[in-house]
Amino acid sequence: MALPTENWRAQIRKGYLELCIFLLIRDHERLYGFEILERLEALGLEVKEGTLYPLLNRMTVDGPLSAIWETENLKGHPRKFYSLTKEGQKFLDEMNTEFEHMVKIYQGLLRRTK
């Protein structure tokens, strides 16, 4: 049975991971799956491949992301590039506001308990 902290971490990570993916894509305008994986890892956020791709797929189906297949050069294999849609940009703004609000509450609580 998973420990309570592991359950909590899995839940909070999912929303947090989505936010990080949106921010990464916005910063680079467009990224393909393997790049996202590498950049998240470089930031210290390790994500399993089997978790990232289904998440990207759902974010595309839901509308915040758009995807396009491209071949970088003639020898390379096709890669699926993700970018933010207008709807995704708006969604990211709302997510940022909500997350900043949450962080403020968290920091306020931390100060009180110290």
Add this chain to the structure above:
Amino acid sequence: MPTDPRLENYLATLDRVLTPIPVSDRADIVTEIKSHVLSALDRDPKPAMDTVLEALGPAEVVANRYLLERGLKPAKPPVSPIVKWLVIGFLGTMGIAATFVMVLAFRFAPLVQVNESEEKVSLLGGLIQIEGEGDISFGDFAKFEGESTETFAPGNPLGIYFGSGKMSVNTADGKKLRWECKGKGTPPKGLATKDGTKSLDLTGFAGVKCEVYVPQGVKLNVGGTNGKVNFEQAKFSVDANLTNGKVSFNAADGTKFAYDFSVERGKADHPNSDANPDYTAKIRVTNGKISN
């Protein structure tokens, strides 16, 4: 460039489990996973295909994550071949057993038949019959009962012959021989003459079971191969030969007998003969027992 068969298998499994998703989306997912694997191998050729696929996780698990993200029901985990064959074997055995039972039920119907007037229970279409106080017999037995047209005076010879079975010999009230038997085959219509003696010849029947009532005072000759013979309330002379089995002899009250019992291999009671005997009881058994 030909694709690695391990990757092909992985993608095929992924595609199979993703069946609830529309085919165009499914192809898109499979292509993206393939692209990921090729990117991983491009970036660092050192890791083997197995390592890259292992990092992705089992194809069924990855496919189920796609389904869950789309709010679809995940596929059931694949059944191991051992479990699958165990289940197939078990169900096959049960099927064969059920078929066997159905064939038996059809062949031996009715399974149970109770005849209250004859105090008889037939099981498996008459294959097993239980009568009276629990006598059990196997097979499709027919009853045959009869009475001799001849009468027998004291001292007249009379024969009873059988192959295998159980004979109960009693003293009749009248002067006629009477029998109540059951066995397989065609019953005798009357007495035969054997060696110049009127005889009830049952040697053509297997597993015959008889109650025979013998007129008082006759000289009874009994011959059998296998089985059991019980002489009850005897008021007649007996000269009996049985190859294998048991013989019991009980004289009627107040009747005097000269006994001559002999068993080649087995055990025999040796009752004392009465003075001035009315009848003789000479019994021979090759293998078995004689009791008095």
